[in-house]
Amino acid sequence: MKRKITIIAVIILCSMATFAQQALFGGAPIVSPEVKADHTVTFRIQAPAADSVQITGDFLPTVKLKTQWGMMDVPGTAKLTKDEKGIWTFTSQPLASDLYSYTVIVDGFKTTDPSNVYIIRDVASVFNVFIVDGGKGDLYEVSKVPHGSVTRRWYDSPGNGMPRRVTVYTPAGYEASKDKYPVLYLLHGMGGDEEAWIALGRTSQILDNLIAQGKAKPMIVVMTNGNVAQEAAPGESSLGYAKPSMQMEHTMDGKFEETFPDVIKFVESNYRVKADKADRAIAGLSMGGYHSLHISRYYPNTFDYVGLFSAAIIPNDKVQSKVYENIDSTLETQMKNGYKLYWIGIGKADFLYKNIVDYRAKLDKMGMKYTYVETEGGHTWTNWRVYLSQFAPLLFK
Known part of the structure; x- marks a missing residue:
């Protein structure tokens, strides 16, 4: 199990290095998340060797989970689809204006989106964030x-x-x-x-x-x-x-x-x-x-x-x-x-x-x-x- 996690981590690091090289030498970087005019949001993760990639965040429908504080609503997950270039993609439903947080899950390993530098810590976890404007999200923007x-x-x-x-x-x-x-x-x-x-x-x-x-x-x-x-x-x-x-x-x-x-x-x-x-x-x-x-x-x-x-x-x-x-x-x-x-x-x-x-x-x-x-x-x-x-x-x- 430790070996598998290490391999996944190396894959993610290599992907991040690839993005950096693309930006350095003029290649097209991966855009993720991409907030569109219709308020849908597209996420893209480059992980050609991965078997599955999922996303979880507070923009997704919630599911019930039993915790030490009782039953709680927690964000669900969505599966990304892989293309021929090894890029996994998911597009959300139109989202209400707000600030949202999310993480990605690569072969069971939870991590952040390497294309999104905007990260916030909540207790001992870190999340990527993005804002959909056009409503209450405007109040959260600079x-x-x-x-x-x-x-x-x-x-x-x-x-x-x-x-x-x-x-x-x-x-x-x-x-x-x-x-x-x-x-x-x-x-x-x-x-x-x-x-x-x-x-x-x-x-x-x-x-x-x-x-x-x-x-x-x-x-x-x-x-x-x-x-x-x-x-x-x-x-x-x-x-x-x-x-x-x-x-x-x-x-x-x-x-x-x-x-x-x-x-x-x-x-x-x-x-x-x-x-x-x-x-x-x-x-x-x-x-x-x-x-x-x-x-x-x-x-x-x-x-x-x-x-x-x-x-x-x-x-x-x-x-x-x-x-x-x-x-x-x-x-x-x-x-x-x-x-x-x-x-x-x-x-x-x-x-x-x-x-x-x-x-x-x-x-x-x-x-x-x-x-x-x-x-x-x-x-x-x-x-x-x-x-x-x-x-x-x-x-x-």
Whole structure:
């Protein structure tokens, strides 16, 4: 088996070398993916010695798969067809405007498309990406509008006993201005880090475009690392090129929520911000939604805007933390203190859908007002980018 994988890897590397030589000596390079005017997309893989080539990605119909979190919808696969030159081809159905990710499978070996240099890491996997424009995908593209800045900053976290890193988006004009800005704290899901929202979530493109269109107010966006056992994203800390993992020490055990004031203190000491409840928002996806829920009620007079995107809700029974004590009473305090927006979004096929149903019933019983958005699809970045696009324009009004 190891020998077969090695041979496949050599084939792929040789193919990549061939593409490079074609470009160097003026030959016609293979174009993949090719997004066409009718919104179909053609993929081409040169693998003349392969017996089969498939593609999998979020542009394909989903299939049900049993996981440790229950039954989940995952992308299906499609077979490519080989021509006489050893090039395998597949053309999709017309696709809705969006950002899509995919990988290819050559004789059972999953890899990336060597003709597509645009790659994003999600936890410990890497994917090629492409955008189909003409709709919501336009919001994820770099447009000819004023652009904000994205920086990686290190801050001291006494609560965690280490320096830690955040990614910070400042809107166009921040550097030349003397104005103070509101802040959105935007949190990632399990296995993610401070790079997730900027890479997979297209945060800077979304905010640049919404602000330029006058649909969102200029704001600072602070994207944290919710894994308090880490200094920073894999490869960006003193641990070096450690393999990313879904499960780390202190994951969803209250430590991140408890020490979140360290982040706020850093931001309000180093950026021109409006340091009050009316100008602070917090939102996150999945684990980040869980963190947003519990941070906002544990510090119930800190945020006027809360966004729960496909959020996990209930702490594990085995977790002991003061953060998770008196959940109902702290929610009631948060409600009595007042807030401007409590926003909940979930996909109909999301494995956390029932949790959201139950949580909404709790809020309804308490009389706690919220805005609810239900979409198609499941626990995916396709939904989370949409939720950010809908949530950001509602802030700081």
